[in-house]
Amino acid sequence: MHNIDTKTSFTIMGFLLLIVGILQSWGVAFSILNLCLISAVMSMGVNIQWGFAGLINFGVMGFLAIGGLATILVSVPPVIESWNVGGLGIIFSLLFLIFIIFLCLFINKRFSNAKYKYQIIFLIVVLTIPAVKLISGPSIKLIESINPAAQGYLGGLGLPIILSWFVGGIMSAAIAYVIGKICLGLRSDYLAISTLLISGIIVSVIKHEEWLSRGVKNVIGLKRPAPYEVNLQNSEWFIKMIETIRFWGPTTKDIIISSSGIFVKLCFTVIFSITLLILLYLSERAVNSPWGRMMRAIRDNETAAKAMGKNIVKQQLNIFMIGSAIIGFAGAMLVTYDGLFTPSSYQPLRYTFLIWVMVLLGGSGNNYGSILGGFVVWFIWIESAPIALFIINFCTFFLEYNNPIKLHLIESVPYFRYLMMGVGLLLVMRYKPEGLLPEKKISF
Template identity: 70%
Template sequence: MIKNSDFKICFSVMTVLTILVGLFQSWGIALSMLNLCLISAVMAMGVNIQWGFAGLINFGVMGFLAIGGLATVLISVPPVPEAWSAGGIGILISGLFLLAVVFSVLIINKKIPNHKYKNYFIFLIIILSIPLLKFIAGPSISKIESINAATSGFLGGANLPIIFSWFVGAILCALVAFVVGKVCLGLRSDYLAISTLLVSGIIITIVKHEEWLSRGVKNVIGLKRPVPYEVDLQNSEWFIKLVEFFNSSKLSNILDPDEKISLLNQLVITSSSVFVKLCFSLIFLVVVITILYFSEKALNSPWGRMMRAIRDNEEAAKAMGKNVVKQHLFIFMLGSAIIGFAGAMLVTYDGLFTPSSYQPLRYTFFNMGNGPIRRNR
């Protein structure tokens, strides 16, 4: 197990290296590195809750990141009226049909628990619903994707603040994790890892190819920000004066007015990028500290001790009356929600949603190796 002194040394080295990048390259690059590290820290804490607290190996990290990223599109992007007029009704009807199929399966599973033909009947319902769903949604999807395909071609979103999408992404990931957990958490170790990796591939495939929902590989650009835009800062009088104040010694050495104005403009452009990244850093730091605080509280609480007991000896925990299945499902949902939250943060920081960048194993092993399991460090 890694000692506390080793953690301090690692963080000190990383801090020094980041400062050196800022001094010898640019502070914009240094802050970009810091922001990606903070987002990765949130991802790693989500994975650690699943693997470290409960021993659940989740190789489907990238799938939940994609769901979190998709949430930013569904929440923050303005709706496309032409697309809704062309095929919105058909999509809503197909959604209601899909819900009806799901509820039918749940009711059959609950009302006929021990019938020998139950599974065959459920399988028949699912198989028959696929062509019916395609028949209902297919024409609407074609119409939506043909509306300004180069710039739009999808339904858009709800045009709400993008910060709200972070929480929606967490909720969506928790719901998906509930479904996945009901199916996969009966497996253990390498089988659970393989099944979650498969689920991740399915999610990413859907996000890539359902252009009416996410524009697919065409990407969604120009997403909203919770911080100012560089162009707005460059045209703000208060920001120009602030840059001039912090660089007064450098500007005072230049006598030529035109050269001074040119240098000031360059400083304003550079400083605007640094200011935006610094604003992101402050927001991400608040998120990291908040999640870390509650993770530590949970780890040292009676619930955390119960989870460690389940992880270390599941049979003994069952003998003591603990509902192991329920606790595993809850912690799988909780960890996935945090991963989805990080996915929404990442897309917000990038300012665009690129489904093709979600590779099934990308970040997965990085986050599993990002510090030891069982602790929030």
């Protein structure tokens, strides 16, 4: 099979979105495009870890959730009342936790040869958990009792939401540092399993610590870096603009409403595209730098790189943090676009493995490949339902409309996307294991 040219493949992708715009609606086309852009950022993050350094990170979901949490902590206005009743207790428990962490690190370092070192650290950790609960318990109860229907948490800093993307990245990198310290020395399959499990812990913390994130009660109505539809519909300039663009027919209220929706999405598209292009530029620069070449050398032959005196685990830790930061960044972008944070929606299939399919399908080791993967996979993920419906109707045209098998299949349409992903992944792995846009071989 010939390798598809990068330009051609993205042009085809553009045409597909155009077809969606014409056949379904422009609103759908733009929301697919926006999520394609976010997915592309996610898969770029995974690609940096897997494609460039060969690190298998199945904890994508956790980093995305951390990015999402960052939007809350940064953009939501602080709940003053909660801070008044419980802020001190929370700060105190955090300080206590930090103290314990440093205590453990200190013991670990100072008594590096002591016999019962690990037992003592273990004991400290075991005792810390009830202690923290005891200290923070009353404050948490108070915080969660403040206006529980809408608040019941500490809120955030009330800063612009775009800032949270960077905070999300930094927070993810910090968590990645800890995870990397624990897991990076492990064999690849252990790394896969343990990152998957740790991302489970992260999500369950975000889901259940209501004082922090409102947990399963969700946070809605987040700020936006784009105008609101309602404001647009009432502003003179927008209505004027729509009137000038339209060539035919009267400009009705309905048209204003639908075009305001599209306009908002377009704003997001512009912001996301700029972000993606900047990331792509940086990533391409990094990949082609001596550092990028070194990372690939490590990936391709760990033993040889070790023999050359490279500190592999340290380099891997760096790249693990950078990749996770990008994933966290994308997580914040996603929540910003959705305008709401729903911790219970973070599931490994959608937020870890789907991203992996994007990277593998697009072509690991190639930035353009992972972006294309993000686009193609998200497009299929969304459009699989109509496609499946079409195929089902086509294949069962001889059955009555109320045939139970037909009805059952039509009811199951949403799940055909998993089937398409799985079969797609298996076919790519078998017949084009390097992905749609393979890694460019660079000679040293």
